[in-house]
Amino acid sequence: MKTSELTRKLIEFDTTNPPGNEEKCIRHIGSLLKNAGFHTDYYYFAPKRPSLIARLLPPATATLSQQLPICFSGHVDVVPATASDWKHPPFKPVISDGKLYGRGASDMKGGVAAIINAALSLNQHRLKRSLILVITAGEENSCQGATHLAALPEKPLPEVGALLIAEPTSNYPYLGHKGLLWLKFAVRGKTAHSSMPAEGENAILKAARLLLQLEKYDFNSSPHPLLGAATLNPGTIKGGININSVPDYAEFTIDIRTTPNLSHQQLLNDLKNHLNKDVEIEIIQNETGFSSDPSHPWIQQVFSLCQKYQRSTKQIKAEGISYYTDGAVMKRACGEPPTIILGPGEPHMAHKVDEFCRLDRLEQATEIFLKIMNNWCLQF
Numbered sequence: 043m044k045t046s047e048l049t050r051k052l053i054e055f056d057t058t059n060p061p062g063n064e065e066k067c068i069r070h071i072g073s074l075l076k077n078a079g080f081h082t083d084y085y086y087f088a089p090k091r092p093s094l095i096a097r098l099l100p101p102a103t104a105t106l107s108q109q110l111p112i113c114f115s116g117h118v119d120v121v122p123a124t125a126s127d128w129k130h131p132p133f134k135p136v137i138s139d140g141k142l143y144g145r146g147a148s149d150m151k152g153g154v155a156a157i158i159n160a161a162l163s164l165n166q167h168r169l170k171r172s173l174i175l176v177i178t179a180g181e182e183n184s185c186q187g188a189t190h191l192a193a194l195p196e197k198p199l200p201e202v203g204a205l206l207i208a209e210p211t212s213n214y215p216y217l218g219h220k221g222l223l224w225l226k227f228a229v230r231g232k233t234a235h236s237s238m239p240a241e242g243e244n245a246i247l248k249a250a251r252l253l254l255q256l257e258k259y260d261f262n263s264s265p266h267p268l269l270g271a272a273t274l275n276p277g278t279i280k281g282g283i284n285i286n287s288v289p290d291y292a293e294f295t296i297d298i299r300t301t302p303n304l305s306h307q308q309l310l311n312d313l314k315n316h317l318n319k320d321v322e323i324e325i326i327q328n329e330t331g332f333s334s335d336p337s338h339p340w341i342q343q344v345f346s347l348c349q350k351y352q353r354s355t356k357q358i359k360a361e362g363i364s365y366y367t368d369g370a371v372m373k374r375a376c377g378e379p380p381t382i383i384l385g386p387g388e389p390h391m392a393h394k395v396d397e398f399c400r401l402d403r404l405e406q407a408t409e410i411f412l413k414i415m416n417n418w419c420l421q422f
């Protein structure tokens with residue numbers, strides 16, 4: 043089956059998250075792999091929401107390499123789609139103008155299909171190192187599936203020698219992404235009649251002063267060589283009940299995008315020291331990012347493999363991508379292997395109306411993945 047056909051089949055499973063319902067899609071993938079000789083195990087983090095770990099082990103008679111396995115990973119949940127806004131139904135994929143349209147075509151059922159098809163083409167008789175495929179549920183909501191796998195006491199995610207996450211990159215290899223730290227700041231004051239503000243303590247003004255302090259905050263760190271500088275953006279602000287009272291409460295949220303060289307705990311401590319003490323800080327979300335060393339031989343090998351599939355002749359260089367992935371969670375759980383984000387989807391189509399993936403990129407990704415698998419699994 044061509045990768046575009048398999049992508050089409052996977053899109054037909056409506057895995058909109060919420061609620062997810064990834065089970066049928068994941069089980070379909072699991073049975074394809076099981077029929078081809080993979081060992082398959084399912085791990086449920088909620089009813090109807092399993093992730094799959096599939097292992098292809100060298101034949102018992104093979105002279106084994108001591109090296110660790112390679113792992114390929116992708117998620118099958120997709121973000122919601124409002125069918126009336128789409129020119130084709132989002133879960134009835136259509137091929138037109140060399141593109142496959144459907145929710146998840148780019149993010150990232152195309153990537154998952156390319157992984158599966160490459161894995162099914164691998165010459166198992168010559169296998170010397172294991173191949174591990176991790177297909178997750180619940181990625182679009184704080185990497186629930188991957189986080190669940192990483193936290194299981196039986197540790198189903200093994201130590202691996204290399205990790206590839208097939209999120210949409212137009213088949214360009216990226217070496218990391220930022221983390222995020224979402225915080226809510228609550229500021230308290232004392233209410234009074236607005237005609238006598240000196241009798242109160244204005245929580246909105248206190249919040250405003252804090253925000254101006256935060257604007258100047260420089261993270262006490264130099265920019266990351268791959269991912270640039272950490273950023274901070276206030277996203278919401280609330281406070282006050284009516285115009286003629288001194289507000290006794292205000293709150294605001296900020297979204298901090300961190301680089302892997304910044305410890306989130308240290309950052310929080312530093313923020314508390316930097317700011318006026320009179321504020322409560324609540325963590326809404328806390329996910330660290332990751333980066334890989336560009337000089338690692340496997341990374342260099344993937345760079346040169348990918349070069350001929352680029353539309354421009356520009357040399358591939360070490361870069362990070364803007365969005366968050368399972369990669370950070372998986373990398374930590376799998377013993378910090380070199381990790382690459384590389385997949386056939388178009389990054390700018392993720393989560394969009396009329397999402398598509400280019401057919402040529404789907405087949406190219408399958409070729410690239412098979413070459414990476416061959417290089418890793420069939421050699422000593």
Ligand SMILES: [Zn+2]
Nearest residue numbers: 149150181209
């Ligand atoms: Zn994704």
